[in-house]
Each structure stands twice: as C-alpha cells, then as structure tokens.
Amino acid sequence: MEEAEPETLEGFLAWAAELGISDSLHNFQSQKPRICLGNSLVVSFFPDAGGRGLGAARDLRKGELILRVPKSALLTRDSLLKDGILSSAANGHRCLSPTQIMTVCLLYEMGKGKNSFWYPYLKHLPRSYEILATFSEFEKQALQVDDAVWTTEKAISKAETEWKQATLLMQELKLKPRLLSLRAWIWASATISSRTLHIPWDEVGCLCPVGDLFNYAAPGGESKDIENVENLMHSSSLQDDSLSSGHSTDSLLVERYDAQLQRLTDGGYDDDIGAYCFYARNNYKKGEQVLLSYGTYTNLELLEHYGFLLNKNPNDKVFIPLEPSMYSCNSWPKESMYIHQDGQPSFALLSALRLWTTPQSQRRSIGHLAYSVEGDSLLLFTIDEIQNAGNPMELRKLLCQLESEACAFLEANSLQKEENGGELVLSRKTKRSIERWKLAVEWRLRYKKILVDCISYCSETINYLSSQNFSTVRTK
Template sequence: MEQEQGELDSFLKWAAELGISDSLQSQNPSSCLGHSVIVSHFPHAGGRGLAAARDLRRGELVLRVPKSALLTSESVMKDESLSLALKSHPSLTPTQMLTVCLLYEINKGKSSWWHPYLIHLPRSYEILAAFGEFEVQALQVDYAVWAAKKAVTKAKSQWKEARKLMEELKFKPKLLTLRAWLWASGTISSRTLHIPWDEAGCLCPVGDLFNYAAPGDEPNGFENVDLLQNGDAADDMDAGQFDAPSWRLTDGGFEEDVTAYCFYARKNYKMGEQVLLSYGTYTNLELLEHYGFLLYENPNDKVFVPLEDDIYSSTSWPKDSLYIHETGKPSFALLSALRLWATPANQRRSVGQLAYSGSQLSLDNEISIMKWTSNNCLDALKSLPTSIEEDSLLLSAIEKFQDYDDPVEWSKTALSYGGEVCAFLEAFDQQNGKSSVDLVLSNRNRMLIDRWKLAVQWRLRYKKVLVDCISYCCKRINSLSDQGVSAQDGEHLGSSELVTKVNSMSIPQSLTGS
C-alpha cells in the first residue's frame, strides 16, 4: 500500500509539472489535485475515482488538462521512427494507429515520457473483445452472444492487420501477442476522450480517473436553453473559483480557447462524494462492449425480444427502436408498431397517423397487444437455459469464489453448486491442461471469473426487465378492463393467468422490487 501511494504521489506531481490542475490559484507543485477533487476509492461504485475535495456546484470547472499533456497519435508520432513506420501502413484505422502508439510507448519502458502515467493504467479490461467462448455463451441471449462474437472477431482481425507494423517497430515479443493487443485496445476503448482533430480520441492523464454516471437524471437540454435565454446563468462564483456558468451541463470537452481538456461538475457535490463523468448514453451491453462494466440501474438500458417478421414489415420504425425500456415499459416505437400490426391490414392506412403519433387505437387493440407482449416476454424467459432464481444463486456463488484464497475450499464449494460452475471448471481444464482451481486462483486469471460474473449480471438484468414488462402489461390490461371492456381470450393468455405464471417462476423479491 505504501508503494502504491508513493507511485500515485509521484504521478500527481508529474501531472502538476505538465500543467494539469484542479485550480487556477497558486498551484501546488507537489500535486495537481487537492483544491477541487482528490483521488479516492469507491469499492462499490467503480473502484478508484475522484472525490470532491470541497462542496462543488453544478457547472463548476473542476479539472483542466492542457493539450500538451494528452496522449494522442499526434503527440506520440513526434518520434520520427514511429511516424515513418505509420506512414507506410495507411490502411490502418485511426484507432489501430493509436493502439500501436500506446504499445510503442509501453515498449520503451521507463524511457517513455509517458511512463509515470502508463504504469497506473489497469492491468486488464473486461470488455467484450476479451471474452472467451465460455463467457460469450454465458450471456445466453442471442443478440448479446452475437455482439460479443463480433467484438472478439474484430479485435483479432485488427491485431493481425497491425502485427507487421509492430514487428517493423521491433516490439518485444510479449507486446506482439493478441493478449497485449487486447489490453491496449481495451485501454483505448474504455479510457479515450473525444477530441476534434482525431476520431480515435486521446488518453487524458488524471482526467480518465473520473468514473461513469449514466445520463438521464440531470435536467434536459431545453432547461439549459431557457436558463441561457432568460439570463439566469450564474456569474457569482466565489473568488478564486473557475469562471464557469452554473447552467453548463456538459461534463467535459476540449476547449480551443484555452487549449485544454476541461471537466465540469455535472451536479452539486458534497465534500467526499464521488465526482462522476457521463461518457454518453449507453445500454448495459454497450457499456460492457466498450468499457467493461455495467450498471444495475441504467436509465438508458434497452432489452430486445424476438418479434415476428410481419411486425417489422408492417411499420417503418427502425428495428433498433423496437425495444423494452429498463423500467419494463415497451418503447414508443414498439407500441406504435404493435398497434398497427394488431390492426387488420386493410385498415392500417386509415389509422397509421394515429399509431405513429403514439395514440391508442382502441381498447380491444390495446388489450390485445399487451397480452401479446406479455406472452412474448414469458416465452423469451422460458427459452433461456436458466431462470432468474438460478442466476441469482449462481451470482452469489461467483461472489463467494472471488473471496476464496484456499484451493481446497474453492474446489469444495464449486463442486457443491454443480451446473454452470462445473462447466466453467471443465472449460478451463480443457483450455489450459492444468488444474482449473489453480488457474482461477492465480492473480493473472481471476479476471476470467470477473468476466463470467459480468455475463451473468447482464443476463440477470435482461430477465428482470422482461419480468417488469410482464408486470407492466398486466397492470395495463387490468386498467383497461376496468373501463368496461373485456378482452376475448381466444389464443391469448388472460391477465390473471399471466400473473400466476410469472409468480410460479420463483423470482427473488430483491429482483422484483417488492
């Protein structure tokens, strides 16, 4: 711990020497932080991050990183050897080029100008591209498995395309491997920030310590415009603080007028609270793909369920707009599409405008699509190899395994669970030709369990949203029925029967919100 703190102190001093600072007042030469934010640890909310060093107000500038401190392809290519080599491989994408630049600096070791920053980068990432076949299949849901396989294939292809260049640059053998490429591309994917002159982005020392907050809770952009138009933007910042308007909603960005990357408080923070940064709007699968984590409560999450082909053909809504919200409510486009689909084909044109405006077409139509959606979600749940209850128990088991250091205890507990746990052990016995217990207990490979855990967490959230959608539909059916209209059962399942079937799935209370 003392060594780690010493390295961190050295890094913050190095950053201060580059002009990185959380204050425009007299700068502390021994650290770039301390006035607005400090490094802290949040074990249940992202790990290491930045905490408010004092009370902060929304819109206040809390960190500034000059352009000269940003690690970009442009800055690294000041090295003539690298620049010439890259020019001889014009087919590489900007992201591949930045990945090579990062590995090039790693290859220099302590002689790299960026060494104080590079040694603080994570040792591994849990992005989809790093998933093995077992973790990919553990996602269970077809479109998630497809996304993971696509990410893995893309990463391998990009590595092969760049390998010749890395050989020409005389990289150390271990940096020529796919494993090294996955680490570097994981760094680029999860830590780069947008800059206007390079679509690959930049690595931002200290600035990349901010952990993620999903957008959705802050006021919308219209409120921002109103404040600006009404002249209500505050300009009464305390003396010595950054001159930033309180209506600013942007978390951060490169600002040409000060040639620096500037970060702002997205809301009011009390001293000690974690100061978060919104990278943008992402579903949990997208967060997993690009950043290697997911959120249990993500207001931007989306769940897709199989739909019949004629649903797609009966509407002009794009397929990616037909989803279920994190709350369990069908999206505006999905409801619109289903209302049209449930209407006889010869009548769709006459009601099309109403459907596309989000209007309910009739009580019978609305009840029928709620019943259909409920049944479809129930069928999707039944088609998956494990239930919510089984996933909850498995997740608890994985969390126990992560705490074990004794191989005997690990093996005894693992075998008592059977099922997917045994499949996990078998997969790694076959893959590595050695004791899977020794494998999973090694520091190097505990990340394999971390990825498995993420896959189970993702599919558990997926199933929870389906259950919430069934609950939503049942409430809507009851509400509509109370208006005096009874739905004809026909081939559909009744509301009360749906409730009975959902309850029979033994869903833990912690997941149903009750």
C-alpha cells in the first residue's frame, strides 16, 4: 500500500473512531476515542516487509483481541445498495454475479467523490495493483512456466469478460468515462479480490476500514499438516467403510481437517458482539509488525489475487509436467502431486512415482529450468539497478548494457538504447511495467530454486539408499 501523509491518515483514523472502530477493549462500547488506534496498534511503515502496515503499540499476547470493527463500519453490498438509484439499476441485471455487482457498486461509490460517506476510506485505497490481470504480453511471457502463463491468460480473459458483461449497467448509471474503462474495472475487482474479508451473510465479503491495513503472513507448517489429513482421507476411501463406532473415518478426518483450517485465520465476524474481530496470531513486542493470515496461498495465487509474493512462503508449491500415463495409473488428483517449497515431493507425487516407471528416452526434461537460476538472479540485480537509477544519464548507461530478455523489455515498452537523443526518464506506466516484470522474474526464480532443492533432495535420498544397499551387500 502507498504511504499516506500523516495529517490525512490521522483524519481517516478519526473518521474510523467515529464509526466505533477501536483497538481498545474499554473504548469499544463506551466513549469514542479521538482516533481508533494507539492502545494496541499503530500505523507504521515497514520498507522491507509490505510497506505501510500495523505495528504493536505495546507488547501483545497471542490470541489477544486487538481490533474490533462494528458491522455498521463494514463496506458491503448491502450498505452500498442502500442508494436507491444504484439498487434500482442493479435489480435489472440479475444475470451479473454478486462479485460483478459489488465491483460496479464500488466504482459507482468512487464516482461520488467527496460526497460519498465512504470517501475518507476510499481515498486511502491503493491506486493500482500488480495482479496477473494487469500483466502485458511481455510480462506474462516473463513467467516462463506454462502453468503460470496459462493462469495469467485466464485472469486477463476473466477480467475482460466480466467487464464487458457489466458495461451496460455502468452506462445506465452514467459513470464517468474513466470509471467505465477496463483499467478501472480491474482496479475495482482487484480491490475486492485482495482486500475483502469473509462474512457469513454475503459470499462477496466486505471491505473493512483499518482492518485491511494488516499485512500478510503465510501460515507456517499448515500446508503439510493439511496434506497429511488429505492423504488419510484419500487412503481411507480405499478401505472398508464399515466401522463399529458411531462415527465414520471420513467424518473424523473431516473434523481434523476443519480444525486445521480454523488455525489458518486470525479474525472473523462475531455475531454476538456485532463486529469483525481481529486477534494477535503470535506474541508481539512493542514496535513489531502485527501480521494477519488470509489463508494458505502459493506465490502464484498471491500474485494472481493480491499482486505480491513472499521470499519464504511455506505454502508454495511447484507443479511439474508429468506423462499422461502417470495420471492414469493412480487415483490421486492432479492438484495433490507437487513439490513442496523446501524441495520435498508431496506424498501423492511419491506414491504416483512408485506406481510408474518409464524409459529414459520417454522422460520429459525440465532440467533446463534449473540451469537458469544464476541468470535470473543476475537479471533481478539489473532490474533493481534500473529501478534505483539516480539520474537519466545513469539510466541510459544501464539500458545500453542490457541484453537478451532485457532488450525484449525495451522493445515491448518502446524504450530506445541509443546514447544520443533526448533526456531519458521512465514514465509511471513504464515503472509499473518494470515492477510487474520484476515480480514475474522473482516468481519463476523461486519456482526454479524449488526444482533445484528437489533435485538435491532426491539425489541425497538416492545416495543414502545406495550406500545402505552397498553396506548390506558387503555384510553378506
């Protein structure tokens, strides 16, 4: 998120306090404070960990209630559709999905400007997102991996289709031209995709002022825990389901699965209190960033829905292309056969491999991906230098030294490498393109590092088993 001016931010927090948003247990239903934060949380800037976020205003205990946002302060479809004109128009387009309606509602509310009740909140939303739907052809191809390219194409196509379907409604509402554009649609849908929180009465979710200032922390360890439960559930389906007890194996495992999922969130709507409640997911010292887990996401999913990725994501996975016969020779679903972020194959992938062998000549090679790790690391360093270029002369010098993929970037963005000519300054559009290019290279680099780790893991395992076998032979 973009850093706001202190005066503007203080005004927003004062507005939030008027709505009853509070990080103090004592102030929630009593006298409203001047601003909604300061007792448990404080807005801070974390340059290496998500930018603007929420820090601990004091030492916090794990599980402690740290923020409450009353239902009346949640921006939902219901609250926006209280506008008679908007509600009447939306009722004539029931073919649109709830998410499409919410997207139109958000754009309509943005069009009100300062006349909107939600203006203090809306003006603090990011002006842009680097989600996959915003990727250009060059940026899409920079991902290199077929699955990632396909996911990007699907995201772009979905955004364009939903925008076209909703255009008639937006025209009826007489939205301003800039709000009718595909770019505006992607911004609004990205806001909903990346910032809404789950509520039980609306599948779209809600936008939560102040509550969406938390930066993301990936749940640690849950990925393999849930995989173990899924493995048990899959295995149990192969067994006799007649049990002497009153509970089936599946129902018990589902309970365990649900228990795992309960640990993946750090907040929720409390109907008894009538507010969205947030809890500390860990013990925090004063000044430390307080993080929120949105759930388990791979880096590609984070890039698709949120526009960022994590250097160390315990929930990341790598799906490698397998021979069709491998899928047909076992009953494991495709999505369960992957490599963990630490390089270890999933249980399902190992099981499938045990049931399938193939001659060397028929194996599909993916080894070439691992060999380009060093090149991608150097490319990231170059991109950082371009982003940090202090003046036009330094920038021009860097661009003149670029080769291969970097040259393709220059061509895709109509940048010239010649040393003579006018002063070279990167436009805002080009800077955003560089940021998306960097995200693509970062994603594929992490993908390749997982492959390298997997190769190392398998090699070590093979060497260990070979040594054990050799020792056994010698003792005979």
